[in-house]
Amino acid sequence: xxxxxxxxxESYFRKRGSALAINTICTDFRDSLLTRSLEMVEHWLQxxxxxxxxxxxxxxxxxxxxxxxxxxxxxxxxVFIYGDDLGGADYFKAFTYRALAFLEKIGLxxxxxxxxxxxxxxxxxxxxxxxxxxxxxxPQGARGLMELVRRTDLRLVSGDVxxxxxxxxxxxxx
Numbered sequence: 254x255x256x257x258x259x260x261x262x263e264s265y266f267r268k269r270g271s272a273l274a275i276n277t278i279c280t281d282f283r284d285s286l287l288t289r290s291l292e293m294v295e296h297w298l299q300x301x302x303x304x305x306x307x308x309x310x311x312x313x314x315x316x317x318x319x320x321x322x323x324x325x326x327x328x329x330x331x332v333f334i335y336g337d338d339l340g341g342a343d344y345f346k347a348f349t350y351r352a353l354a355f356l357e358k359i360g361l362x363x364x365x366x367x368x369x370x371x372x373x374x375x376x377x378x379x380x381x382x383x384x385x386x387x388x389x390x391x392p393q394g395a396r397g398l399m400e401l402v403r404r405t406d407l408r409l410v411s412g413d414v415x416x417x418x419x420x421x422x423x424x425x426x427x
Contacts, residue, residue, distance in 0.1 A: 255360040258282055259325035266325075280323040287312065287331070287361060288411040294351045298344070307344050308336025311412030313421065319406035329362055332407060333376040334420050342378070349376045382420055386427060401427050 262282075266275045291312060299305060315330040317323055333352070335345045353374055356362045362373050377385070386404075390397035404424045409417040 254286065262325045275324055276322050279325060279327070280318065280321045283318065283323055283327075283329075283361065284314070284410045286359065287314075287356070290355055290359065290361070291352060291411050294348055294355060297351060298348060303344060303347060306335070306348070307341040308338035309413035309416045310335040310345065310348075311414075311417035311420070312410050313407040313417055314410045315404060315407050318410075319408040321408070329373050331362075331374045331410075332382075332404075332420075333374065334382050334416060335376075335378055336416065337379050345376070345378075349374075379416065379420070383423060386423055391427060 262275060262279055265278070266272075269275075295306065311334055313319070313332040313334070315332060317327050318329060318331075333349060335341055335348075353362065356374070386401070390400050393400075401424060407421050407424065409421075
């Protein structure tokens with residue numbers, strides 16, 4: 254779907270010439286595709302007997318995606334955060350493994366090496382996110398500040414609104 258959509262979006266842009274329109278439709282399409290993909294992964298895991306997610310989760314988009322400045326060619330950056338439920342680590346390990354493979358296959362993540370895919374899809378628990386922000390980025394000084402600024406563009410695409418708000422507010426409060 255994504256390559257076909259990109260052709261349609263490019264054609265639309267050539268007719269209209271509106272950057273705002275192309276940003277809006279490309280962002281909305283990718284958001285919808287990501288949301289539906291995560292719903293499918295959740296359904297697959299449930300049908301395999303792993304049940305429903307043991308805690309809330311959210312997927313945030315950053316960079317151009319987070320600012321809603323998506324075009325037909327964008328380098329994606331997603332942040333997937335899940336709650337700190339003790340049994341959740343195994344479930345979300347399986348969830349993110351499936352999600353990464355599926356998102357790469359449909360073209361929402363950069364193709365290539367495993368490290369390229371992982372670089373465009375940060376994933377971890379609420380505590381891991383806090384530890385990275387407070388424990389790793391803040392002590393880095395100017396370099397850490399630049400990474401914090403980059404993360405202020407994070408925008409909820411799918412999942413729990415409260416968890417996403419808490420995680421985005423952590424960045425902004427720093």
